[in-house]
Amino acid sequence: MSKSLSWDDLKCDIQPWIRTAIDSMGFETMTPVQASTIPLFSGNKDVVVESVTGSGKTIAFVIPILERLIKEGANSANFKKSHFHSLIISPTRELASQIHNVIEEFLKYYPDDLYPIRSQLLVGTSSSSVRDDINNFTDNKPQILVGTPGRLLDFLQKTNVKTSSCGAVVLDEADKLLDLNFHKDVETILKMLPKQRRTGLFSATIESAGTQIFKTGMRNPVKVAVKSHSSAPSSLSINYIVVSPKDKLQLLLTLLNNYRFKKCIVYFPTCISVTYFYAFINHLKEQGLVKDDLKLFSLHGKLQTGSRMKTLDSFTSNLTDSVLFTTDVAARGIDIPDVDLVIQLDPPTDSDIFIHRCGRTGRANKIGKALVFLNEGREEDYVPFLEVKNVVLEEEVVELKPVDNLMSKFHEWILQDRARFDHSVRSYVAFMKYYSKHTASSIFRFQTMDFIGIAKFYGLLRLPRMPEITRYASADQIPDEGWLVSPPVDLDNFAYVDKQKEKARLQELKDLKQLNDKKKLKSQLKKKNMAWSDKTLSKEGKAERRAAMAVKRKAIEEKLLQEDGESEGEVEQDWKDLVRQSKKKKHNPVQGSFDDL
Ligand SMILES: Nc1ncnc2c1ncn2[C@@H]1O[C@H](COP(=O)(O)OP(=O)(O)OP(=O)(O)O)[C@@H](O)[C@H]1O
Numbered sequence: 173m174s175k176s177l178s179w180d181d182l183k184c185d186i187q188p189w190i191r192t193a194i195d196s197m198g199f200e201t202m203t204p205v206q207a208s209t210i211p212l213f214s215g216n217k218d219v220v221v222e223s224v225t226g227s228g229k230t231i232a233f234v235i236p237i238l239e240r241l242i243k244e245g246a247n248s249a250n251f252k253k254s255h256f257h258s259l260i261i262s263p264t265r266e267l268a269s270q271i272h273n274v275i276e277e278f279l280k281y282y283p284d285d286l287y288p289i290r291s292q293l294l295v296g297t298s299s300s301s302v303r304d305d306i307n308n309f310t311d312n313k314p315q316i317l318v319g320t321p322g323r324l325l326d327f328l329q330k331t332n333v334k335t336s337s338c339g340a341v342v343l344d345e346a347d348k349l350l351d352l353n354f355h356k357d358v359e360t361i362l363k364m365l366p367k368q369r370r371t372g373l374f375s376a377t378i379e380s381a382g383t384q385i386f387k388t389g390m391r392n393p394v395k396v397a398v399k400s401h402s403s404a405p406s407s408l409s410i411n412y413i414v415v416s417p418k419d420k421l422q423l424l425l426t427l428l429n430n431y432r433f434k435k436c437i438v439y440f441p442t443c444i445s446v447t448y449f450y451a452f453i454n455h456l457k458e459q460g461l462v463k464d465d466l467k468l469f470s471l472h473g474k475l476q477t478g479s480r481m482k483t484l485d486s487f488t489s490n491l492t493d494s495v496l497f498t499t500d501v502a503a504r505g506i507d508i509p510d511v512d513l514v515i516q517l518d519p520p521t522d523s524d525i526f527i528h529r530c531g532r533t534g535r536a537n538k539i540g541k542a543l544v545f546l547n548e549g550r551e552e553d554y555v556p557f558l559e560v561k562n563v564v565l566e567e568e569v570v571e572l573k574p575v576d577n578l579m580s581k582f583h584e585w586i587l588q589d590r591a592r593f594d595h596s597v598r599s600y601v602a603f604m605k606y607y608s609k610h611t612a613s614s615i616f617r618f619q620t621m622d623f624i625g626i627a628k629f630y631g632l633l634r635l636p637r638m639p640e641i642t643r644y645a646s647a648d649q650i651p652d653e654g655w656l657v658s659p660p661v662d663l664d665n666f667a668y669v670d671k672q673k674e675k676a677r678l679q680e681l682k683d684l685k686q687l688n689d690k691k692k693l694k695s696q697l698k699k700k701n702m703a704w705s706d707k708t709l710s711k712e713g714k715a716e717r718r719a720a721m722a723v724k725r726k727a728i729e730e731k732l733l734q735e736d737g738e739s740e741g742e743v744e745q746d747w748k749d750l751v752r753q754s755k756k757k758k759h760n761p762v763q764g765s766f767d768d769l
Contacts, residue, residue, distance in 0.1 A: 177201040184211040193281035203228035218390040222378040223398035225531020255337035257315040265295040267505035294319030297477040321357035346373035350384035408534025411568040417625035433513035442602040443472040514542040582631035
């Protein structure tokens with residue numbers, strides 16, 4: 173018989189005001205993860221909790237935090253000055269803010285006549301400094317701190333903050349917090365806390381944290397794994413659509429215009445691609461080519477915190493159909509109850525993120541649908557790959573309802589402002605970098621990517637001059653001088669709308685023209701990426717390089733002979749190894765020559 177999920181049957185007592193809060197929020201029954209975790213974490217146990225997305229993990233740690241705080245007397249006037257009781261760490265500002273809001277929601281039901289319980293949000297923003305945080309902390313005396321690792325660390329290292337009374341710490345999205353990006357800060361924070369504290373780790377994909385979880389200082393933790401046969405909730409259906417890369421934009425527009433949804437999240441691979449496509453699709457909307465009542469939002473990690481929070485709030489509260497264009501900054505934890513469609517233009521570089529992205533819909537037993545586009549060719553292998561991870565995808569066939577002359581509309585729009593041309597190239601190059609980072613590299617093979625099809629999806633006018641393209645795309649695919657439009661664009665007369673930028677560009681152009689020295693011209697062209705290729709210069713360059721290599725080789729050979737007195741054959745072997753190694757290094761796809769994401 174299945175365990176009762178009535179709150180009355182919870183295996184521990186909870187404060188009456190917390191029960192009132194639960195009832196007022198309309199949570200009629202517990203979710204399985206709450207039923208299992210609340211008694212353990214409110215008691216004396218450390219917990220490692222894994223349960224599918226949208227299954228109510230937040231409340232499964234918020235209630236125990238509040239219970240412990242009261243039990244340990246942190247809600248009393250005697251609680252020591254400059255101390256706090258609980259710490260909740262989250263990987264993103266949005267998620268930290270969301271958790272803080274949940275705590276605040278509970279605290280609305282806390283009796284007024286008792287010593288107040290307060291929580292403080294600690295995330296990096298341009299509008300408030302760590303000093304401001306310290307002032308708030310000193311003035312308001314919060315017992316609960318919620319924040320992101322970097323800001324929390326800065327805060328906790330200040331002498332005005334005492335960590336020795338901390339009784340509980342939660343790592344939400346723990347596998348993320350223990351990965352390479354965060355683990356140093358997180359471990360430093362954990363080391364600052366008393367050993368006697370309770371620790372809770374929560375995630376839908378905690379297994380990925382592996383042995384890292386032992387570095388969190390837990391004592392005999394209890395593992396709570398609430399999993400069905402699938403790694404995704406049963407209310408969520410996940411489908412894939414096989415598409416040729418050049419048709420991806422048409423497919424996205426077909427879905428946005430014809431699919432029924434209330435709120436949709438579209439995941440793009442990089443920040444720059446969010447900015448770029450958000451601008452273009454808004455332009456199409458102005459032209460009447462995207463549903464009129466559809467409201468578009470954009471959110472990524474390079475925007476200021478204030479604007480990120482505002483966007484998320486507006487998207488959440490918007491009453492008409494809406495779409496959020498975003499990156500993985502909004503992949504984990506974000507809880508927007510009305511999201512009923514998630515679209516991934518490309519699978520994420522890590523399959524755990526796939527589960528988190530899909531999990532923005534189909535939450536708390538609501539029906540949701542997640543769609544992922546797979547480039548035709550070898551990406552279909554992602555389906556059986558995910559099956560091994562208990563994620564089952566069904567194919568969906570969507571008939572394109574093409575926007576007429578979309579490509580020429582795209583190009584016309586880009587040609588209105590050179591800044592858009594820059595964005596198109598940067599988005600494309602950033603995508604290359606992204607693609608080369610796929611952990612499932614046998615499926616997402618950089619070498620076999622459809623470089624031209626993807627360039628068309630990004631609306632490129634001309635292929636950027638990248639060694640990776642010449643190396644991996646077959647020569648007959650690459651159009652003359654890399655141009656994807658005919659006739660080619662006169663780049664010298666392609667202006668920025670921004671007056672300052674244009675002035676600077678014209679000046680640069682003038683300076684460039686004045687450079688008569690061949691060598692200077694050559695390096696300048698390389699840097700500016702002005703020409704697809706300058707065959708004469710490159711031939712000469714090659715000959716020069718070959719001569720220089722011959723001299724170098726001779727010098728190395730002579731040196732090795734002198735030093736070791738070895739036979740010529742062995743020296744030649746050494747030399748060949750050196751060359752092989754350097755070739756190997758050169759052939760690593762996508763090296764650091766790209767703009768950062
Ligand atoms: N007992 C409950 N009954 C009904 N709804 C609930 C209950 N507990 C939580 N919820 C709702 O379920 C939704 C998802 O909860 P929450 O964000 O905590 O999920 P999660 O497990 O942390 O998901 P993720 O892994 O994506 O972070 C929220 O909107 C929350 O209000």
